[in-house]
Amino acid sequence: MLEDILIPLVAILTIFGGGTLVLFSITPVGKALAARILGKKGAATGLDEETVEEVKGLRRDVDDMRHFVEQMSELGERVDFLERLMAKHREAERLPPVR
Numbered sequence: 001m002l003e004d005i006l007i008p009l010v011a012i013l014t015i016f017g018g019g020t021l022v023l024f025s026i027t028p029v030g031k032a033l034a035a036r037i038l039g040k041k042g043a044a045t046g047l048d049e050e051t052v053e054e055v056k057g058l059r060r061d062v063d064d065m066r067h068f069v070e071q072m073s074e075l076g077e078r079v080d081f082l083e084r085l086m087a088k089h090r091e092a093e094r095l096p097p098v099r
Contacts, residue, residue, distance in 0.1 A: 024030045 025034065
């Protein structure tokens with residue numbers, strides 16, 4: 001009795017489940033999942049070498065720009081220091097000499 005139900009059920013699940021997996025594997029999500037399982041980066045996205053190199057170059061440029069932000073902050077601090085130093089010097093010129 002159980003065999004009469006189990007065998008057709010397994011056959012139906014195998015046919016429809018296998019077909020679903022095949023269709024899923026050709027979608028972008030399926031390709032990304034397969035690439036992740038295989039440990040490949042960018043393989044499922046279809047990026048060519050030129051695009052990959054361009055992205056790497058852009059990332060290097062962004063890192064360089066982060067250094068510029070740090071340098072600009074340091075230059076701002078130096079300008080503030082020089083402004084205070086010049087203001088102190090101007091005040092010393094305005095005050096009468098100490099007797």
